[in-house]
Amino acid sequence: MYKIAVIPGDGIGKEVMEATLHVLDALEIEFDYTFADAGDECKAVSGVPLPEETIDIVKESQACLFGAAGESAADVIVRLRQELELYVNLRPVKSYPGTKALFDNLDFVIVRENTEDLYIGLEEETEEGATALRVTTRNAVERICKFAFDYADENCRNKVTAVHKANVLKKTDGLFKDIFYKVAEDYKDIETDDRYVDATAMFFITNPQMFNVIVTTNLFGDILSDEGAGLVGGLGLIPSANIGENSGLFEPVHGSAPDIAGKNIANPSAMILSAVMMLDYLKEHGAARTVENALVEVLSEGKVVTGDIGGNASTMEMASEIRRKI
Amino acid sequence: MYKIAVIPGDGIGKEVMEATLHVLDALEIEFDYTFADAGDECKAVSGVPLPEETIDIVKESQACLFGAAGESAADVIVRLRQELELYVNLRPVKSYPGTKALFDNLDFVIVRENTEDLYIGLEEETEEGATALRVTTRNAVERICKFAFDYADENCRNKVTAVHKANVLKKTDGLFKDIFYKVAEDYKDIETDDRYVDATAMFFITNPQMFNVIVTTNLFGDILSDEGAGLVGGLGLIPSANIGENSGLFEPVHGSAPDIAGKNIANPSAMILSAVMMLDYLKEHGAARTVENALVEVLSEGKVVTGDIGGNASTMEMASEIRRKI
Ligand SMILES: CC(C)[C@H](C(=O)O)[C@@H](O)C(=O)O
Ligand SMILES: CC(C)[C@H](C(=O)O)[C@@H](O)C(=O)O
Numbered sequence: 001m002y003k004i005a006v007i008p009g010d011g012i013g014k015e016v017m018e019a020t021l022h023v024l025d026a027l028e029i030e031f032d033y034t035f036a037d038a039g040d041e042c043k044a045v046s047g048v049p050l051p052e053e054t055i056d057i058v059k060e061s062q063a064c065l066f067g068a069a070g071e072s073a074a075d076v077i078v079r080l081r082q083e084l085e086l087y088v089n090l091r092p093v094k095s096y097p098g099t100k101a102l103f104d105n106l107d108f109v110i111v112r113e114n115t116e117d118l119y120i121g122l123e124e125e126t127e128e129g130a131t132a133l134r135v136t137t138r139n140a141v142e143r144i145c146k147f148a149f150d151y152a153d154e155n156c157r158n159k160v161t162a163v164h165k166a167n168v169l170k171k172t173d174g175l176f177k178d179i180f181y182k183v184a185e186d187y188k189d190i191e192t193d194d195r196y197v198d199a200t201a202m203f204f205i206t207n208p209q210m211f212n213v214i215v216t217t218n219l220f221g222d223i224l225s226d227e228g229a230g231l232v233g234g235l236g237l238i239p240s241a242n243i244g245e246n247s248g249l250f251e252p253v254h255g256s257a258p259d260i261a262g263k264n265i266a267n268p269s270a271m272i273l274s275a276v277m278m279l280d281y282l283k284e285h286g287a288a289r290t291v292e293n294a295l296v297e298v299l300s301e302g303k304v305v306t307g308d309i310g311g312n313a314s315t316m317e318m319a320s321e322i323r324r325k326i
Numbered sequence: 327m328y329k330i331a332v333i334p335g336d337g338i339g340k341e342v343m344e345a346t347l348h349v350l351d352a353l354e355i356e357f358d359y360t361f362a363d364a365g366d367e368c369k370a371v372s373g374v375p376l377p378e379e380t381i382d383i384v385k386e387s388q389a390c391l392f393g394a395a396g397e398s399a400a401d402v403i404v405r406l407r408q409e410l411e412l413y414v415n416l417r418p419v420k421s422y423p424g425t426k427a428l429f430d431n432l433d434f435v436i437v438r439e440n441t442e443d444l445y446i447g448l449e450e451e452t453e454e455g456a457t458a459l460r461v462t463t464r465n466a467v468e469r470i471c472k473f474a475f476d477y478a479d480e481n482c483r484n485k486v487t488a489v490h491k492a493n494v495l496k497k498t499d500g501l502f503k504d505i506f507y508k509v510a511e512d513y514k515d516i517e518t519d520d521r522y523v524d525a526t527a528m529f530f531i532t533n534p535q536m537f538n539v540i541v542t543t544n545l546f547g548d549i550l551s552d553e554g555a556g557l558v559g560g561l562g563l564i565p566s567a568n569i570g571e572n573s574g575l576f577e578p579v580h581g582s583a584p585d586i587a588g589k590n591i592a593n594p595s596a597m598i599l600s601a602v603m604m605l606d607y608l609k610e611h612g613a614a615r616t617v618e619n620a621l622v623e624v625l626s627e628g629k630v631v632t633g634d635i636g637g638n639a640s641t642m643e644m645a646s647e648i649r650r651k652i
Contacts, residue, residue, distance in 0.1 A: 074493040102428070102531065118460060123497035129463035130497040134444060137455035165545070167400040171449035171456040198552035201527070205428065205556030219491070223549060226524035230531030 001030045002282055005061035007054065009076070010039040011256030012266035012315075013067025019268035019319035020065065020275050023294075026326040027287050029279075034061065038076045039069035039256070049075045055083055058249065063278050066251035067271065073255060078121075081114050086242035086249055087140065088147050089114040089221060090277070093208075093228035093238070096269075098299040099309050100233040108211040109157070110228060111148040112221025114242060116140050119218045136172040136217070138179060145183040147243075148215035152190050160184070162194040163216040163224065176217060200224060204231060229253055236267030236308045239274035241281060248281045250274040264314045267306040269295060272322065294325035327356040328608055331387035333380065335402070336365040337582030338641075339393025341590060342597035345645035346391065349598055349620075352652040353613050355605075360387065364402045365395035365582070375401045381409055384575065389604050392577035393597065399581060404447075407440050412568035412575055413466065414473050415440040415547060416603070419534075419554035419564070422595075424625040425635050426559040434537040435483070436554060437474040438547025440568060442466050445544045462498040462543070464505060471509040473569075474541035478516050486510070488520040489542040489550065502543060526550060530557060555579055562593030562634045565600035567607060574607045576600040590640040593632040595621060598648065620651035 008017040024031065036054040043049040049072035058064045058080065069076040080086070089112035095101035122133035145162075152160050162180040164173035177194055184192045195203070197220045203210060204227050216224065229238040235254035242249040252270030260266055272295055279288035298304060304321035305311030313321070334343040350357060362380040369375040375398035384390045384406065395402040406412070415438035421427035448459035471488075478486050488506040490499035503520055510518045521529070523546045529536060530553050542550065555564040561580035568575040578596030586592055598621055605614035624630060630647035631637030639647070 071493075074496075078494065100532075118491075119494055123495065125497055128465065129461070129467070130501050131462070132460040132495050132498045134458040134460060135455070136457070139454065141455070165444075165548075167397075168404065168445055168545075169449065169458050170400075171451055172458045175456050198548045201549045201553035202556040202561060205531070205553065206426075206560050219494075220549075222491075222524045223527045223546075227527035227531065227553060230528040234532050235528060 001032055002063065003061045004031050004033050005058045005064040006033045006035050007038050007064060007066045008035070009067040009256060010041055010070040011068060011258050011261035013039070013069065013256050015261070015264060015266050015315045016252065016268045016271035017065065017067040019315050020271045022316070022319045023272055023291060023323050023326070024275055026323045027290070029284060029287055040072050043072050050079055055080070058084060058247065061247070063247065063281060064249040065275060065278065066249055068252065068254065068256040070256040070258060077251070078119055080249060081242055084244055084247050084249065085115065086244040086247065087113065087115050087143055088241070088243040090151070090241040090243060091221070091225040091228065091238065091253060093225070093232055095232045096237060096296060096299045098302040098305065099237055102231050103208060106208055106232060108208070109151070109213050110221055110225050111144065111151060111213060111215045112225065113140060113144040113216070113218050115218070117218035134169070134172055136175055138175065141176050141179045142183060145180050145215055148213055149183060149187040149190060152213045153187065157212045158189070159191040159212040161192070161211055161214050163197050163200045163214055163220055164194065165197050167196065173217070180215065197224070201227060204228065225253060234308060235270065236306070237269050237273070239270050239277050241274070241277040243281065248278065250278040250281070264316060265307055266315050267308050268315050268319050269299070272319070290326055294322045297325050298322050327358055328389065329387045330357050330359050331384045331390040332359045332361050333364050333390060333392045334361070335393040335582065336367055336396040337394060337584050337587035338592035339365070339395065339582050341587070341592050341641045342578065342594045343391065343393040345594035345641050346597045346601050348642070348645045349617060349649050349652070350601055352649045353616070355610060355613055366398050369398050376405055381406070384410060384573065387573070389573065389607060390575040391601060391604065392575055394578065394580065394582040396582040396584060403577070404445055406575060407568055410570055410573050410575065411441065412570040412573065413439065413441050413469060414567070414569040416477070416567040416569060417547070417551040417554065417564065417579060419551070419558055421558045422563060422622060422625050424628040424631065425563055428557050429534060432534055432558060434534070435477070435539050436547055436551050437470065437477060437539060437541045438551065439466060439470040439542070439544050441544070443544035460495070460498055462501055464501065467502050467505045468509060471506050471541055474539055475509060475513040475516060478539045479513065483538045484515070485517040485538040487518070487537055487540050489523050489526045489540055489546055490520065491523050493522065499543070506541065523550070527553060530554065551579060560634060561596065562632070563595050563599070565596050565603050567600070567603040569607065574604065576604040576607070590642060591633055592641050593634050594641050594645050595625070598645070616652055620648045623651050624648050
């Protein structure tokens, strides 16, 4: 029995969450769900996008499933990441069959630092305009690099690439690069290299096979993981895991998509794959593979899939089809 | 007769510059070239990557052709941009025939702010690590937005998109977004919208046709323009213009490429197209089209082109072929 916080949030967040819970329900694992509010609707009703009660519910759970938040997303998700010290944002870039992926067999992972950088919220108005502080601490860099190498180690991935802009950001990203190579010394079996973020953005398109595990700072990870989503057929497919010492929060990379919300046409795959990441986090690897394989089967058949990947099934029809395969 | 500063720089910079001057030589325009040093080799010889003399030569010229610099690129090019107040970095993303472009008929332009943001160089070591200051000033934002709209206006482009991360960088990018829409009021005929940088990185792949003119801050422009290069077949094809009130500096987006330097195999197109941008800047539009068309012809034929785009011509052979078509 796992205690799981569930935050459907706004827009399609609600729909893909419902679809995902429907799929999880087919597993022989018991989940004790506690629903909690966050996002634009919550703000409209309660005055705040992220009530303290929601934070408490997440803190008291073993993991959290998060749908999507609208305009208030930054105030919800960035704060949750920081409050819960979810210092890792793990974002797989994996091509699935039957999708519009530019490349078949693409399979790499972006390990994004999740607590600092320009996300620290130290902005100031000045006479001439405004400033924002980019913060890089040795501790945060060290733990994210260690995580990346441990992750590579445990998942039979043999290369870790640090992505930075140390030619311009000599001190902050210089530190990132230095610590990366220092941490690497403890992982002699894993190949390492480093790339500039701009070059990486190009190589994602011209030679993505060169990447296996990428470790990078917060904002670069944000940008590159959306680009990665583009590579494998769009945000409808990309899950993510926010992981800390004591908890994990699992969310699709896509947002609340107000343009298609309420129509029951959103692709539930990213949310379902986020649940798969949660299962792996809970060490329910068998169940994780079961759900992932069921999804892959449905994608391969390409019959009962949503419009974004060429079908005409509704969100719930696709979820039910996945559930049938479990 | 135009006074042009020429900085071949390091690695393939020298080769593509030689090729470009060979092409320009076929025009009925007189250029008075002054060669100047900058980059790694210059640093090895003179102790500094960017001698004052070089800065002076550029200042005294009407325009500058710049090849590439190696490891010291940031110290050379970022400083030149700032010293000469080259506040615009114009980066077309245009697919040419015969290249490995993902999309045919792609043709949009990134207008990148070129003087501030994290490029301002305000980094500090702290007890816990290091910080960097992101600076956004009203003046710089206003002039770059104005440039983008004027550029759209003059080039029959009917849409300008602001790219930012104002949901997280509420003050700095909030200002950017506000000023963008304020400037837009003076250009009623031009459609406007704005996008988050992460979403933009995805849309470049899934729906690049939605973009026409993009205006964005320095670092986002850096990353997105390399991604744009990936879209149209790699850095071998992408030119750029650094433009200020009093001068212009024209350089390929690619670097010195030490791995292929000295082999006479680098694609000269990006440098030649940079020279085309220089010709346009000098209002030699006829000559600009002549060179561009000659290049397009050679690319379309696909016979005398370099290895990166499927041929086996040398840098100089490709340049000579282009020259023959002029
Ligand atoms: C909503 C936004 C604050 C968030 C981020 O920038 O981290 C999102 O883009 C993401 O990648 O999870
Ligand atoms: C060399 C580097 C400092 C430079 C930049 O980041 O601006 C380059 O990547 C570019 O895009 O011109």
